[in-house]
Amino acid sequence: MRDTTRVHERALFVSPRIPSELELQARWFAGDFGKHFVSTTGDKIDIVQFGVWNREAGPDFRDAAIRINGSEPIRGCIEIDLLARSWETHGHATNPAFEATVLHVFVERTDREFFTRTESNRNVPQVCIDPSALPEVFNANVPLARPGRCQAPLRDLPEERVCSVLDASAQFRLRQKANRIRTKIDVHGRDETLFQEIGSALGYKENKLPFTLLAQRLPLRLLRENVENCEALLFGVAGFLETPDLDVYKKSARGYVRQLWDGWWPHRDDLRRLILPVKSWRASGTRPLNHPQRRLAALAILVREWSVFRRSMDSAGQFRLPSPQPSPTGRVAPFSRREKARMRAPHNFLTELEHPFWNFHYTLTSQASPKKMALIGDSRVADILANVLFPFWVAHDAEASTAPGTRLWTEYAKLPAQLSNRRLETAATRLFGNDPRRKQFLRTVAHQQGLLQIYEDFCMQDNSDCAQCPFPEQMAKWV
Ligand code: SF4
Incomplete structure (x- = not known):
């Protein structure tokens, strides 16, 4: 044997x-x-x-x-x-x-x-x-990544120095995003660009591609021309209305689905080639509250209310104005209460979106929820602010508006971080290891973005297990 x-x-x-x-x-x-x-x-x-x-x-x-x-x-x-x-x-x-x-x-x-x-x-x-x-004993507490060579020098740096490194890379990242948006504006115009960017942000990570495709295939102009049916067109091209049998829907959803169908069928033949295949969508790994169908409904409301939204953007756009002259002590005059209210207008607009069906449903086929749910939660709105609206404002004048001390940068730097993610945690482990200040370095959107920039520019370019990475030496010289 x-x-x-x-x-x-x-x-x-x-x-x-x-x-x-x-x-x-x-x-x-x-x-x-x-x-x-x-x-x-x-x-x-x-x-x-x-x-x-x-x-x-x-x-x-x-x-x-x-x-x-x-x-x-x-x-x-x-x-x-x-x-x-x-x-x-x-x-x-x-x-x-x-x-x-x-x-x-x-x-x-x-x-x-x-x-x-x-x-x-x-x-x-x-x-x-x-x-x-292998030895039998195994410590199951395995970190996501290993602390890198820069962890030791970073730990010895005073907090303000670390924050200033993170701020500088966040400013760089914000300018890069703004440059990308500016190029897009040259090609598609301001409104279409804003619409596509918000669409893509609503797709979050899992459904970024189908949302981008939708916003490209159904441009804002076309949807605004068919504003009555814009929701039906979005759901139809998304491929969510391909089941012609009303029986698969719960009683509470049939009226709404019927309405979508009625708006979609007259256009279906013309738009057939644009319908996204079902497999483009990813629902696994997505919380029910963030189901793409709910996000799509939010996009439809945005189309219907576009002029209100644009007004809120423009009224908040005073970020773009040059900062007032600093006082002799070097301080920039803070915003007045009225200015602050105006600046919150886009945030409030997005968090207060209402929809009679989607306020109570997770998907087209789910049971109605007894509890009202926000269409776009605070964390997604914060993400849209940080990754779309601020870069959009900065696109006006990237160099001037991200300089330290300007109003835009001051406001951006204050945005609180809502969520972390695996990439951020990996970056934080690489750079900060178990530094007790690690959490506090990631409290703001700006610092999270700065950390991601360092991770992408250094860690992701490194093939030497940190040995040849120039970041630790560059950081030591940072003033
Ligand atoms: S690759 Fe560079 S930045 Fe990344 S952990 Fe190593 S030393 Fe730090």
Whole structure:
């Protein structure tokens, strides 16, 4: 029996504990398997950096870097599976999300050899790891990412210095967003640009693409010309009205769906080619309150109330005006109460959107909720302010309006951060590690944006596991 391949690889009676795939990944990331390997084809593989955990679809670790036979570092993703053949059986070979994979790590070999290919037919080197060599004790508390080399110098910097680094990179990021918006305004005009940007922000991360496509395929001008039916057109082109059977809807929704259908059918033939396929939408990973159908209804109201919204934008647009002359002490005169009320107008407009159906429904097919729900919550409005409206105002004069001390920058810098996300947490772990001030550095939108800019400019460009990253030295010189 021992000679057969079936018992060849593992002892028959004393089988070592094979960790679960998740534990395996955690131990790999913790460095328990080491950094130097030999691939299944005999190449020397060195792990330069382990990257960061990818908790979304795609390979397990992204932004990793490896060397093959001492080559220059190759940046990409690392996938870990229990079985070598999982590369094929899990469909990685045909999944575009795995295209950037540079290494496939596995525990159990397959009887036959196979080509670990990506969708573009590129071979991915494979490395076999042996969990039986691991110590039994395992600390399950694995961080999202590893603290980087800059963590130590940042910890020694006084708070104002760290804040000034974050402010500077946030100003840079805001100007970049404004430049992108300005280019778009040149092509599409102010209103269409604003509409597309808000549409895309309403899609949040999961549905950014379908919302952008919708705002491009149904431009504001066309929707305003058909303002009575704009909601039906949006739901129709979104592909949400493709079921002609009213019975699938709850009683409380039938009247509303009927109304949408009546508005959509006269246009359906003309717009058929523009209808988005159902698979463009992602509802998983989205809270019911943020379901794309609710966001779409918000976009429809925005179209109907566009002139009111634009007035609120313009009245708040005094941000763009040059700041009054600072007093001899260098302080800029604060906004008056009336000015502040005007500045909150776009915020209030978005948070106070009302819809008789969507105030009480999560989706077209869900039960009615007894409790009224906001169409766009505070955190989404804060996101729209930070990523669309402020850059839109800055697009008027990027250099002047983001300079420290100007009213626009002062107001932007005060925006409180509503939410964190995985990317931010990863960036914070890389730069601040367990610095007790970490939370307070991320309290404002500006500091979060500044941190993301540093992460993208330095961490995501680095292939040397921090060794050659210039940020720690640049920061030390920062005045
Ligand atoms: S790559 Fe640079 S910025 Fe990122 S953690 Fe390492 S030293 Fe810090």
